[in-house]
Amino acid sequence: xxxxxxxxQYLAYWFQLGKRLKFDRGEAVLPQPVIQGNRYSPEFEACWxxxxxxxxxxxxxxxxxxxxADLLSSNWDVTDCARCGMPVPTINLGVQPGSCPCFDLSTxxxxxxxxxxxxxxxxxxxEQIRDRLSQGS
Numbered sequence: 378x379x380x381x382x383x384x385x386q387y388l389a390y391w392f393q394l395g396k397r398l399k400f401d402r403g404e405a406v407l408p409q410p411v412i413q414g415n416r417y418s419p420e421f422e423a424c425w426x427x428x429x430x431x432x433x434x435x436x437x438x439x440x441x442x443x444x445x446a447d448l449l450s451s452n453w454d455v456t457d458c459a460r461c462g463m464p465v466p467t468i469n470l471g472v473q474p475g476s477c478p479c480f481d482l483s484t485x486x487x488x489x490x491x492x493x494x495x496x497x498x499x500x501x502x503x504e505q506i507r508d509r510l511s512q513g514s
Contacts (some may be wrong), residue, residue, distance in 0.1 A: 378469070379455040384448045385425055386495055387455045387464040389417060390479055391438055393493035394463075394485060396446075398424060401435035415498040440478040441466065461486035463493070 379387075384437065388398060398407040408420035417425075417512050427456030443466045446454050447453055451469070458465045458477040463486075465477045479485045 378451040379453055379466070381449065383455045383464070385417075387448070387466070388425070388428075388438060388445075389421060389495065390464055390493040392421065392424075394479075396426060396478055396481060397439045399439050400425050400431075405439065412494070412496050413495070415500075416469055416496045438478055440481055492503060 388443065392398075392408060392411045395407065397407040401407045406424050408424040410418045410420065411421045412418060422499055428445045433447075435444060435450050437444045443453060448455065454467050454469055455464045456467045457463065459477045460477055463477065463479060484490075
């Protein structure tokens with residue numbers, strides 16, 4: 378089962394490559410920027426809250442058939458695509474439908490471009506490096 382954080386990260390990664398969150402009522406949302414400093418941007422958080430307000434029903438990542446509600450259910454998980462390394466929905470039991478959302482991105486995967494990422498707290502990362510170095514002496 379995919380956690381709420383995994384689904385949120387899945388959307389954030391694909392938003393960074395230009396995929397939009399589509400709603401059945403015809404609206405398509407692509408928050409920009411996705412990351413601001415060491416956290417998700419207010420635009421991204423507003424988009425995530427918009428999806429949660431409808432409990433993930435009738436909203437899905439462009440190029441996929443699974444709704445956010447599907448991904449938050451116990452039937453689905455989020456794993457890395459074998460082709461491009463990006464997070465993709467995988468069904469826990471049964472036949473895997475569709476393909477990776479990268480299927481219609483002609484320039485992806487591209488090892489010359491930075492990979493989409495999650496927010497990073499630089500202070501915490503530097504403290505962890507400092508702690509590891511001090512343990513080694």
